[in-house]
Amino acid sequence: MTQATTHTAVPEIDQRAVEALLWTALPHAKGHRLVLVHGRYREGAPGEFTTRLIKDATPEGEVEQYRVHVSHQSSVLGIVDAWQTHLAQHPGRGDVLVVTTDAPDTRPMPLDLRGEAIGRSLLAVDRVEIVKQRFGAIDVDARIRRQPWLPDALLAAEPPGGWLPVGSVLTLDAAMRALVHARIGLGDGVSTDAVPLDAEALLTWSRTSGGPDRFAELQPEEQTGLTHWLENVVGDVAPLLIALVQEGRGDDAMALGVVAAALTGPKATAEAALAVGALFGSGPFRPVVLRHYTRAVEGVLARWITQAQAGGPRSTEARTRVLEVLEQADRLADRAGLREALADSGFLPSGFRARLRSLAATLTARPAQKTVKAAEAALHQLRSHHLADLLFPEQVQLAEMAVRLQRWLTTPKADLPAGSGAVGAAVQAHLGDWGWADRALNRLWAGDGAMDPHVNEAYRVIHEAARARRDHLDRQFATALATWTKHATTTQPEGALLVEDVLRHIAAPLAAQRPPLILLLDGMSSAVAAQLGEELGAPRWIEAAPEAGRRSAAVAAIPSITTVSRATLLTGHLATGGQNIEKDGFAAFWRKRRHEAVLFHKADLPGPAGHRLAPEIVTALAGDGVVGVVLNTIDDALDHGQESSKGDWTVASVRYLSELLDAARGQGRPVVLVADHGHVLDRTTKGPLPAQGVESARWRIGPSNEKPGDDEVHLAGPRVLEGDGSITALWREDQRYTPRKAGYHGGASVAEMTVPVLVLLPSADILPTGWSLLSPEAVTPPWWHHEASRASTPTAPQPASPSRTAARKKAEPTRSDDAATALSLGAMVVDTGVYAAQKQFVRKGPEKKAVAAVIDALVAADGTLSLAAVSAAAASSGGRAPRNAEFFVAALQRLLNVEGYPVLGLIDAGARVKLDITLLKDQFGVKA
Incomplete structure (x- = not known):
């Protein structure tokens, strides 16, 4: 609020500007009820209104109401007449008269009239000063004055409760954050690093119900100003997004960002670029900007997917947002003929289905190492799709089982050994290997009910090939079982x-x-x-x-x-x-x-x-x-x-x-x-197998002279406790004698x-003498995991018996400096001065030989082992396994994580231990 001069341009004033001026002037009125303002009152603005003033002097923040009358006059005589009329119509009341004037010269104004006016002069509306005061600031950023539209916008957008105080200086950033929140509902209006205004906030805003519409209602100058500021804060995502909003396409903005990936994918073509351009329409949509926009959209989607997978109150909302965007993107891609160009999309559901088809194409009934590698690569691509865990976990698991059966089919055929030990070897092989194949077969058979027919056919082919191999093993087992059953007893189990x-x-x-x-x-x-x-x-x-x-x-x-x-x-x-x-x-x-x-x-x-x-x-x-x-x-x-x-x-x-x-x-x-x-x-739609003497689904008592069928085996001996020691049992899994059920037992399959x-x-403390700990690595067949991990996943070291330990200690030669080059990495680490210094900070830590054994076991396994394998490795050094594997690993971390560097850590929710071998060598200064 300043005195006006004859050289000042006449500003247009609306009710909001008058109110803001009154909030500034009335606290200093001292009973005066006349306000003279240099300006022109906007046509159509109300001539009377009520405003409220919070009296800061009162501790309770008392609110006082004023009735305001506004009159515009173009001469001094008009001003005098308006004031006299106001006094006559509102004698003795507190009503305030605001007179706006564009009179070129107000110097002839009577002194008594000037004395009645607040400030005793003609006031000029300095919108920046008013804005500064409304924000409770002492100073204002000079850049705000260089943008004439901004003070007017701030005055017009001020919320009913007023602006939140911003401190001593009203910065451009604080003013703009407050404005975009009040004007278009973007952000929360607070200028802090804790609540970033970034691409995610802007893209999320574009999907709100009212925000884009409110932006479209703003004056062009304000739209341009907001867009420029958002570009400086958010990046070049902002102009493109705002252009889409201005075209009424805010709802499509994120979906278009997903589709624009067709410009940079491996199947990008000139035709795809034209199709993408047609989807975006007119605007600042240069290819480089589109690429940045796509990366921003994909980054936001990746964060939303992570939120959806994390659970909690916001996961459902995040999942819904992701699905809406990607389903919309799929529809846009179909409409523009971009399905093929986006076949490799890591976000679109159609991209996942395309990857699944690619994997299915690698599956074959007679796989070789080359086809297995192709299947591995396709499975990796499928898992890396961003929706794999969120929307398609069952399909991914099913694909994993198919690829596992591919690996299993490439392993050497494990025919049973001849002789009395065949049955014991078979049940051991079934528990350790064939049963895992059964697990994959069972899952593959169950399916998910919504598969692509091409994928289903590929799964059927791999299932039948694996099933044929299992049938071959079952036939061998049944033959061996018939021979073994004749003589096997508790005293002579023949290796079983x-x-x-x-x-x-x-x-x-x-x-x-x-x-x-x-x-x-x-x-x-x-x-x-x-x-x-x-x-x-x-x-x-x-x-x-x-x-x-x-x-x-x-x-x-x-x-x-x-x-x-x-x-x-x-x-x-x-x-x-x-x-x-x-x-x-x-x-x-x-x-x-x-x-x-x-x-x-x-x-x-x-x-x-x-x-x-x-x-x-x-x-x-x-x-x-x-x-x-x-x-x-x-x-x-x-x-x-x-x-x-x-x-x-x-x-x-x-x-x-x-x-x-x-x-x-x-x-x-x-x-x-x-x-x-x-x-x-x-696993069959066949009916029951007709037979005599049926006792159950999988066995029967037939005539003693009857020859078993091709799918049956005759079992007789001391271990046969029905049929007077002689029965006939089915060995093929897909046969039965009785009506259908979900599953059966009683037969002679392995x-x-x-x-x-x-x-x-x-606890390992109660491990019986002579027993061994088992790690997941020891009991899981190598083919169950990725082919590349076969050579690097050793059988976990086992605790040695006391006698073996003593013998080994006795046989170990005394190490000399000349033999240092033959030391393992673990032995070299625990012999360093760095390790000795670390050891001083770990009370009752593990023995050096146990630490060395664990390091060596982790190195042999490419840096990753289960907790059980780590315990077994420690025990292999000659002592008992650690009482508590987690405490043991915590001690190892204190020993190996020099200066807090993550040399050793837990992964997979604490189930496995990960060693950074390169960092270990760097931290302890060893070369191996």
């Missing part, structure tokens, strides 16, 4: 672990350390065991086994049905019968070994209201006796035609399994996860006859 010996050879050694929980999952196949074992790995459980490097697998009793094989396992001898036989036999077995024991069945498990498990089970687990629990979930589901979703089983899908495992871990108990037999799934045994320890 028998189901009746599982308690004796597996559970009893564990009981010597700590009484175990024996969880019998009725019908658990090797495929199911592989999945459960993968889920139950570190850091919660440590897997162990009597033999180094492999899980235990037993041979079921014959026929492989519950009443035979389960009773045999739980009693520790060949037996048939139901729950009473099992309970009594289980207790008797352990009583002979001086352990109390109790066995629970399905009806014993449910607890009362508020309790998942029965109190009797909880009490038993808290005691000192051996506890056995039979879980029938898998067997019951198959029997009732209820195959698990996607053909697999998880810990959560087996009722009570998670609760029992948690209870056992809480009591420090080891767990023996065991089956009584395996199962096969129904899947039904294999009894998986998994041993889970809560």
Whole structure:
């Protein structure tokens, strides 16, 4: 507010400007009610209105209202007349008269009139000064004065509650942030680094319901000013986006950015460029700008996808935004004929489908190393699609299983060895290798119900090729089983672990350390065991086994049905019968070994209201006796035609399994996860096979002189507990004697006859003498992972026995300086001065030889191992495995992460350890 001069251009004034002037002038009015303003009141603006003034002097911020009358006069006489009229019409009231005038000379104005006017002069409207005061600032950025449209816009946009104070100086950035928020709803109006106004904010705004429309309603000068400022703040994304908004295409803005990738993709053509240009229409859409715009849009989409995958309250909103944009982009691409040019898009759903088709084209019934590599590359491309995990996790998993079967088909055919050891070798191979193929086959069969027919056909081809190989193995196994069954007994198992010996050879050694929980999952196949074992790995459980490097697998009793094989396992001898036989036999077995024991069945498990498990089970687990629990979930589901979703089983899908495992871990108990037999799934539309003497879906009692069919095998011997020691069983998985169910058992396939045994320890402290820890690397077949990882994923080192350790120590020569060049990288690291300095800060840290062994194991595995493998590597140096793998790795981090550099760290949610080998060498100054 300043005095006007005769040389000042006459500004146009509206109600908002008058109000802003009054808010500045009235606090200094001292009872005066006349305001003289140099300017012209805008035609059509209200002649009377009420304004409010907050009286700052009052602690409560009292609000005072003023009735304002506005009159425009072009002469001094007019001003005098307007004032006299106002006094006559509003005597004694507080109404304020504002007189705007464009009179060229107001010097003749009577002195008494000047005395009535606030400021005793003609006031000029300095919009910048008014804006400065409305923001509570003392000074103002000079750049604001150089943009005449900006003060007017700020005065017009001021919210009802006024502008938020900005500090002592009103900067251009603060003014513009406040303006874009108030005018078009962009940002939050706050000028802080914590709330960035970036490409993501601008692109998100373009999709709001009212923001773009509000921008279109602004005056051209204001639109231009806002666009220039946004370009300086956000980059060259802003002009392009604003141009789309001005054309009424704000909703298409992000989708167009996705489609514009056709300009830079591997299939970019001149025709594609023309099609993209036609989609964008007129505007500042140079190719380089479009490329920047596309990168910005893709960056925002990538962040939204990450938010959608992270869960939480904003994930659903982020997922919706992503889907809307990409579905819209797909429609635009179709409309413009850009589908082929965008086939490699990492964002479009159509791009994912195109990549899936490319992968399907690499699948063949007779794969070679070349085709496997092509499939690996195609799978990598499929996984790298941004929507792979968000929208298509099942399709990716299905593709992974297909590629895994491709790898499996390229491994050498594992024909069974001749002789008495064939059956034991077969069940071991099934648990460690063939069962993993079964797992992939089951998943591939289940499909996802919405596949491309070309992809479905490719999966069918690979499934049939793998199934044919499995049938060949089953035929070999059935032949070997028929011979083995004639003579095999507990005293002469001929190289196999028998189901009746599982308690004796597996559970009893564990009981010597700590009484175990024996969880019998009725019908658990090797495929199911592989999945459960993968889920139950570190850091919660440590897997162990009597033999180094492999899980235990037993041979079921014959026929492989519950009443035979389960009773045999739980009693520790060949037996048939139901729950009473099992309970009594289980207790008797352990009583002979001086352990109390109790066995629970399905009806014993449910607890009362508020309790998942029965109190009797909880009490038993808290005691000192051996506890056995039979879980029938898998067997019951198959029997009732209820195959698990996607053909697999998880810990959560087996009722009570998670609760029992948690209870056992809480009591420090080891767990023996065991089956009584395996199962096969129904994978055919064939009807039942006609036969005589049918007892069950997969076995029968036929005439003694009957020759078995091509899909059958005759089994007779001391281990056959039905049919007076002689039965006929099906070995082909796709045959049955009875009406259709989801799955079957009782036959002679290797899947039904294999009894998986998994041993889970809560701590390595209770590892029985002579046993070994098992890492995921040891129990997972190499072909299950990427081909490139085969050579770099070693079998995890195992703890050596005390006698071997002593012998090795005795045989080790004394190391001299001349032999230093032969040292491993681990040995070199722990012999450095840097390591010695680090060791001073780690109380009771691991021994040097254990650290060296872990480093060497990680180097051999290209820098990545599971927690269990790291523990086993430490134990291989001569001592016991670390009591707590996570604490051990934490100690290693303090030793190796010099000055905080991430030499060693945890990945995959803490399940695996990653060593940066190059950084390790740099930090410790070693060369190897």
